[in-house]
Structures are given as structure tokens and as C-alpha cells.
Amino acid sequence: xxxxxxxxxxxxxxxxxxxxxxxxxxxxxxxxxxxxxxxxxxxxxxxxxxxxxxxxxxxxxxxxxxxxxxxxxxxxxxxxxxxxxxxxxxxxxxxxxxxxxxxxxxxxxxxxxxxxxxxxxxxxxxxxxxxxxxxxxxxxxxxxxxxxxxxxxxxxxxxxxxxxxxxxxxxxxxxxxxxxxxxxxxxxxxxxxxxxxxxxxxxxxxxxxxxxxxxxxxxxxxxxxxxxxxxxxxxxxxxxxxxxxxx
Amino acid sequence: xxxxxxxxxxxxxxxxxxxxxxxxxxxxxxxxxxxxxxxxxxxxxxxxxxxxxxxxxxxxxxxxxxxxx
Numbered sequence: 001x002x003x004x005x006x007x008x009x010x011x012x013x014x015x016x017x018x019x020x021x022x023x024x025x026x027x028x029x030x031x032x033x034x035x036x037x038x039x040x041x042x043x044x045x046x047x048x049x050x051x052x053x054x055x056x057x058x059x060x061x062x063x064x065x066x067x068x069x070x071x072x073x074x075x076x077x078x079x080x081x082x083x084x085x086x087x088x089x090x091x092x093x094x095x096x097x098x099x100x101x102x103x104x105x106x107x108x109x110x111x112x113x114x115x116x117x118x119x120x121x122x123x124x125x126x127x128x129x130x131x132x133x134x135x136x137x138x139x140x141x142x143x144x145x146x147x148x149x150x151x152x153x154x155x156x157x158x159x160x161x162x163x164x165x166x167x168x169x170x171x172x173x174x175x176x177x178x179x180x181x182x183x184x185x186x187x188x189x190x191x192x193x194x195x196x197x198x199x200x201x202x203x204x205x206x207x208x209x210x211x212x213x214x215x216x217x218x219x220x221x222x223x224x225x226x227x228x229x230x231x232x233x234x235x236x237x238x239x240x241x242x243x244x245x246x247x
Numbered sequence: 248x249x250x251x252x253x254x255x256x257x258x259x260x261x262x263x264x265x266x267x268x269x270x271x272x273x274x275x276x277x278x279x280x281x282x283x284x285x286x287x288x289x290x291x292x293x294x295x296x297x298x299x300x301x302x303x304x305x306x307x308x309x310x311x312x313x314x315x316x
Binding site: 041042043044045046051052053055056059060063098099102105106109110113114116117215219222223225226229230233238239242243245 | 248249250256259260261262265266268269270272273276277279280281283284285287288291292294295296298299
């Protein structure tokens with residue numbers, strides 16, 4: 001496996017790999033999101049308690065679970081960067097943070113817009129909402145630190161530390177609805193075994209979720225390319241590539 | 248199809264404002280992210296290209312100065 005992975009520690013190989021997968025991820029994301037959102041907004045049944053406000057679910061839940069998934073990915077990249085001193089890991093951390101921040105913001109915003117009609121309030125300082133807000137601040141911290149240092153290597157190290165320390169927040173978000181009394185409802189989809197929802201609602205959710213996941217992959221690859229270029233701008237392969245593209 | 252008319256679809260059983268507020272925000276946020284990511288890549292490429300051109304010019308100028316001596 002190491003032999004197979006080894007070439008991808010080389011920025012040039014990885015740059016071209018991301019370049020190649022972007023159109024595939026992009027098209028997958030576009031078509032899955034079109035199918036999923038039309039299904040979710042027009043054809044999925046309304047909830048027996050929440051009526052059509054339930055349709056916010058198809059954006060809120062994928063955004064929230066991806067906001068945590070992206071953080072986990074970012075933290076793993078940070079760990080690899082610290083253990084093996086891979087410069088590409090720093091680029092991955094820097095590429096993932098803004099994407100995660102946007103998904104966290106969407107989760108928080110749609111949660112507020114769903115909470116207002118269902119709970120009667122836009123916001124409460126309870127465990128689930130507060131820990132998700134902390135997640136947003138962690139992302140913003142990683143972004144700010146990456147931008148604060150002129151020296152990319154130092155920035156990467158500092159950002160990785162924040163990213164790793166923040167991992168403690170993930171189980172807190174995940175289990176907040178079980179550990180504390182909260183307005184937020186418990187898990188609907190991720191219960192082990194059968195999901196606690198009807199299949200007519202479950203399948204459009206799966207399609208939406210995959211669509212958003214491929215969206216994350218597409219945007220992350222674009223940002224990853226940028227970060228690789230910025231960190232290798234004086235290498236011969238970047239120079240040759242730029243000259244080729246300028247033709 | 249869960250809705251009889253466009254109006255019913257937009258109304259979302261009375262929750263129209265909240266549903267469209269959510270999806271509107273999501274759409275704007277994701278679009279902004281894509282456009283910003285693409286323009287950042289473009290900017291990085293053009294910055295690097297500019298630097299290469301400047302470096303080449305400097306090299307050329309240095310060579311010419313050497314030739315005059």
C-alpha cells in the first residue's frame with residue numbers, strides 16, 4: 001500500500017490527480033443535487049407533524065453532517081502533516097477549512113430558519129446549537145491563522161494544532177442531543193440499523209447527501225490546487241505548467 | 248407530485264418563507280464558495296505567471312548588462 005500511496009506525496013502528481021477528478025466530481029454533484037432537490041421539494045411527502053417545513057431537512061442535515069465530516073478530514077490531514085511532515089497535508093487543511101466553514105454556516109442558518117416555525121425561536125443556547133457554533137469558530141480560527149502568517153509552513157503548523165485540538169468538539173456535537181436536554185431532536189438518519197424515517201423520505205435524502213458530498217469534493221479539489229500552486233510557486237514543474245497554460 | 252399548483256408549491260403549506268429562506272441562503276452560500284474558489288485559483292495562476300515574466304526580464308537585463316562590459 002505504501003508503494004501505491006507514495007507518488008501522491010509528490011505535489012505535482014497530486015495536482016494533476018485533482019485536476020483530473022474535478023470534472024467527474026462536478027458532474028456527479030450537479031446531477032445528484034438536481035435529482036435530489038427536485039425529489040425532496042416536489043415529490044417527497046410532507047411530515048405528519050411538521051408539514052412542508054420538514055423539507056428544510058434535506059439541506060440542513062447534509063450540511064450539518066458534512067460540516068462535521070469535513071472537520072474530521074481536516075483533522076486527519078493535520079495529524080498526517082504533523083507526524084510525517086507532509087507539506088501537502090497543510091495544503092489540504094487550508095483547502096478544507098473554508099468549505100467546512102460554509103457548510104457549518106448553512107447548517108446553523110437553516111437550523112434557525114427551521115427552529116423559528118417549529119420551536120418558536122431562531123436560536124437557543126443549548127448544547128447542539130452552541131457546539132455547532134463553536135465548530136464554526138474553529139473553522140474561522142484555522143482560516144485566520146492560515147492567513148496570518150507570511151510563512152506558509154509556520155501557518156500550516158499553527159493551523160494544524162488548532163484543527164487537532166478542535167476534534168474534541170466533534171463527539172460533543174454528535175452526542176449533545178443524548179447527553180443534555182435540548183430542543184433539538186435526536187438522530188433521524190444515522191441510527192444503527194433502520195433509519196427512523198420512512199423510505200419515501202430517506203431515499204431523496206441519500207441522493208441530496210451524496211450530491212452535497214460530491215460538491216464538497218469538487219470545491220475542495222479546486223482549492224487544493226490553489227494551495228499546492230501557492231506553496232510550490234518557485235518549483236520548475238509549476239513554472240513549466242504556467243508557461244504551457246499561457247500559450 | 249405533492250403540490251397542485253405553483254402557488255401551493257411556493258407557499259409550502261404555510262412555511263414558504265422559512266423553506267425558501269433556507270434554500271435561498273444555501274444556494275447563495277454555495278454559489279459564492281464555488282465562484283470564490285475558482286477566482287482564487289485563477290488569481291494564483293496569474294500571479295505566478297506574472298512573477299515568472301518579471302524574473303525572466305530581470306535575467307535578460309542582467310545578461311545584457313554583462314554583455315556591455
